[in-house]
Structure formats: C-alpha cells, structure tokens
Amino acid sequence: xxxxxxxxxxxxxxxxxxxxxxxxxxxxxxxxxxxxxxxxxxxxxxxxxxxxxxxxxxxxxxxxxxxxxxxxxxxxxxxxxxxxxxxxxxxxxxxxxxxxxxxxxxxxxxxxxxxxxxxxxxxxxxxxxxxxxxxxxxxxxxxxxxxxxxxxxxxxxxxxxxxxxxxxxxxxxxxxxxxxxxxxxxxxxxxxxxxxxxxxxxxxxxxxxxxxxxxxxxxxxxxxxxxxxxxxxxxxxxxxxxxxxxxxxxxxxxxxxxxxxxxxxxxxxxxxxxxxxxxxxxxxxxxxxxxxxxxxxxxxxxxxxxxxxx
Amino acid sequence: xxxxxxxxxxxxxxxxxxxxxxxxxxxxxxxxxxxxxxxxxxxxxxxxxxxxxxxxxxxxxxxxxxxxxxxxxxxxxxxxxxxxxxxxxxxxxxxxxxxxxxxxxxxxxxxxxxxxxxxx
Numbered sequence: 001x002x003x004x005x006x007x008x009x010x011x012x013x014x015x016x017x018x019x020x021x022x023x024x025x026x027x028x029x030x031x032x033x034x035x036x037x038x039x040x041x042x043x044x045x046x047x048x049x050x051x052x053x054x055x056x057x058x059x060x061x062x063x064x065x066x067x068x069x070x071x072x073x074x075x076x077x078x079x080x081x082x083x084x085x086x087x088x089x090x091x092x093x094x095x096x097x098x099x100x101x102x103x104x105x106x107x108x109x110x111x112x113x114x115x116x117x118x119x120x121x122x123x124x125x126x127x128x129x130x131x132x133x134x135x136x137x138x139x140x141x142x143x144x145x146x147x148x149x150x151x152x153x154x155x156x157x158x159x160x161x162x163x164x165x166x167x168x169x170x171x172x173x174x175x176x177x178x179x180x181x182x183x184x185x186x187x188x189x190x191x192x193x194x195x196x197x198x199x200x201x202x203x204x205x206x207x208x209x210x211x212x213x214x215x216x217x218x219x220x221x222x223x224x225x226x227x228x229x230x231x232x233x234x235x236x237x238x239x240x241x242x243x244x245x246x247x248x249x250x251x252x253x254x255x256x257x258x259x260x261x262x263x264x265x266x267x268x269x270x271x272x273x274x275x276x277x278x279x280x281x282x283x284x285x286x287x288x289x290x291x292x293x294x295x296x297x298x299x300x301x302x303x304x305x306x307x308x309x310x
Numbered sequence: 311x312x313x314x315x316x317x318x319x320x321x322x323x324x325x326x327x328x329x330x331x332x333x334x335x336x337x338x339x340x341x342x343x344x345x346x347x348x349x350x351x352x353x354x355x356x357x358x359x360x361x362x363x364x365x366x367x368x369x370x371x372x373x374x375x376x377x378x379x380x381x382x383x384x385x386x387x388x389x390x391x392x393x394x395x396x397x398x399x400x401x402x403x404x405x406x407x408x409x410x411x412x413x414x415x416x417x418x419x420x421x422x423x424x425x426x427x428x429x430x
Contacts (some may be wrong), residue, residue, distance in 0.1 A: 258347035
C-alpha cells in the first residue's frame with residue numbers, strides 16, 4: 001500500500017483495510033484515527049500533511065497495522081467485558097429452559113417494555129422537529145432550527161445505540177461520525193440532507209412508535225397471562241367466602257372445551273403447568289424479538305462505511 | 311533471526327495487553343487536568359522502549375473500553391487551534407481500580423524479578 005499523502009487518503013486506506021469488519025467498529029476506528037491525525041497536524045502547523053503522515057505511519061501505525069490492532073482488540077474486549085455465553089445445551093429441554101439463565105433474555109425483555117416510552121419520545125421529537133424545521137425554514141432563523149434538530153437526531157441515535165448495545169448485546173458505535181472540517185454551514189446542512197443515514201435514522205425513530213406499541217402490548221399481555229396462569233394454585237387457596245368480591249359472582253369457571261365447571265386442584269395444577277410453558281415461551285419470544293430489533297437498529301442507525309461519503 | 315524477532319514482537323504484544331490499561335489509568339490518575347488521547351500518546355512516547363512503545367493506535371480502543379467500564383469519563387471540547395478534542399479524566403471507581411491494579415502489578419513485578427534473579 002502506498003504511503004498516504006492526505007488525511008482523507010489515510011482514512012480511505014484504513015476503511016479499505018477494515019472492510020468486512022463490524023460497521024460500528026469501523027466508525028469508532030475512523031473517529032480515533034481522524035482525531036489523532038488532526039491533533040498531530042495541529043501540533044506543528046508549518047509541516048505539510050504528507051510529512052506528518054509519513055511520521056504518523058511510524059508512531060500511530062500504517063492503516064493496515066491499525067486495522068489489525070482494532071480487529072484484535074475487539075475480539076479481546078468482547079471476551080473480557082461480555083458475560084460468558086451460556087453453555088450450549090444439546091437436549092431439547094435444555095434449549096427450551098436454558099433461555100431463563102441467558103442474561104440477554106432479560107435485557108431484551110426490559111428493552112421491549114421500555115420501547116413504548118422511548119418510541120413515544122422519539123416519535124414526538126422527530127415529528128415536532130421535522131414540522132418545526134419545515135415551517136420555519138422560510139426564515140433565516142429556521143436554518144438554525146434545522147441544524148439544531150438534525151444534531152439532536154444524531155445524538156439521540158448514538159444514545160439509542162448505547163441502549164441497544166447494553167440491553168440487546170449488539171455492537172453499536174461508541175463515537176459519532178467525525179465531522180468533516182473546512183466546510184461552510186450551508187455545505188454541512190446540504191451534507192446532512194443528502195446523507196442517507198440521516199433519513200434512515202429518522203425512519204427508525206418514527207418506526208419506534210408502532211414497534212414500541214407492538215412490543216409492549218405483546219409482552220405485557222403474555223406476562224399478564226403467565227402470572228395469571230401460574231397464580232392459579234394460589235387463587236385456589238383463597239376460599240371464595242374469605243374475600244368477598246374477589247371473583248365475579250363469588251366463583252369462577254374453567255372450560256377446557258368440554259363445558260364450564262368449577263375448577264378443582266387438578267385444574268389449578270394443569271393451568272400452572274400451562275403458565276410455566278407460557279413463561280418460557282414468553283422469554284424465548286423476548287429474546288428473539290430482541291435479536292430482531294438489534295438487527296433493525298444496526299441496519300438503520302449505523303452508517304455504511306463502505307460508502308466514502310458517509 | 312526473523313523467527314526470534316517475531317517471537318519478541320508477539321511477547322511484547324501480550325505483555326502490553328494488560329499493562330496498557332494500568333498505564334493509562336495511572337497517567338490519568340496522576341494528572342491534575344483531563345488529558346486527550348493525542349497528549350497521552352505523546353507522553354508515553356517519551357518513555358521509550360519496551361512493551362509500551364507499540365503503535366499509538368492501540369491506546370484509543372483501550373481508553374474507550376476503560377470509559378465503557380466506568381473507570382474513565384470523557385467529554386469533547388473545542389480547541390482554540392485545531393480540531394475538537396475528547397478529554398479523559400479518571401473517575402472514583404477508576405481510582406479504586408488503579409489502587410488495586412497497582413498492588414497486583416507490584417506483586418507480579420516482585421515475583422517475576424525474583425525468578426529472573428535466580429532466587430527461586
């Protein structure tokens with residue numbers, strides 16, 4: 001590889017060397033490199049960019065060396081910081097019940113319940129921000145609102161990425177995309193509008209409302225049903241006369257399909273078994289939905305770095 | 311010759327894997343004001359040879375991960391001349407970790423020295 005002569009070239013080579021790696025990792029690596037190179041350049045203003053880069057290849061590392069270091073670090077850190085993956089279970093029962101000891105399950109469950117609140121917030125923010133920007137853009141002041149709004153969207157996107165990584169275990173960027181220096185305000189605004197990533201981020205935030213409603217309703221319904229079924233034996237302990245008004249008409253009926261009858265202990269135990277299966281089924285669903293949502297977030301919130309303009 | 315050079319390189323890499331985190335914590339723990347990545351790299355450059363003289367690009371992921379673990383705190387500040395910088399400072403858990411890690415390092419260094427000097 002030829003020695004890069006400009007920072008752009010260096011970053012281009014680094015991007016090429018990292019091809020195929022996690023897009024979130026690429027974004028972080030490019031941010032670090034750009035920060036370092038620009039600091040190095042600012043240190044000795046008289047020196048040309050090419051001279052500086054010649055030296056940096058020795059101290060910071062050539063693009064392919066840097067790529068190697070980042071790939072390496074990433075593997076090591078994944079191993080060190082992540083909770084160890086639960087042991088692979090072979091048996092069908094082991095796989096079915098093993099979901100309860102997978103920490104990711106509970107992260108996903110919590111995320112799904114939270115998604116209603118965050119979905120409402122994102123949706124409101126984007127809708128208000130977009131309409132305010134559109135309405136005010138006829139005024140000069142409006143440009144400021146537009147820029148502010150798009151900046152907040154970037155910050156929110158990074159924040160949502162952190163939440164997704166913490167709860168769903170999907171690697172997301174930890175650093176924003178480095179702002180291109182030496183551009184006028186109008187050029188920056190133009191770049192924001194032509195960047196596909198801006199629009200996919202907006203779509204994601206808008207999409208979070210319907211998704212959040214679905215996730216939340218499904219999870220609350222299933223969890224409520226589960227608790228109800230599991231609690232049947234407990235309800236049997238409560239004599240209908242003890243707590244007046246606990247049951248409608250002081251009694252309740254069960255219908256397994258062969259006509260309603262007052263449940264006995266057999267029914268209660270059968271229902272709690274159903275509840276137990278439902279509980280594990282819900283956990284499986286939560287983990288699967290979490291995985292699905294992680295993929296959605298990664299696709300829409302992380303810019304494709306193979307695109308040189310991103 | 312080439313073989314032993316690559317073995318030395320591998321050994322240095324493994325040696326630096328753990329010590330870099332300790333050194334970064336110690337540099338930030340001993341500094342009165344927050345430092346940015348480039349500044350830390352330049353300070354370490356003056357130290358010279360050894361496992362820490364590796365490529366400076368290796369420092370940034372470690373800084374980021376120390377931050378993710380809550381041992382460091384960071385914020386971006388604009389600079390008068392040049393690009394905005396991300397400044398790091400040590401946190402309270404960071405100081406506790408630094409104390410514990412320093413003890414671990416001292417114990418390791420002492421026992422390694424003993425073995426190398428043939429006291430075993």
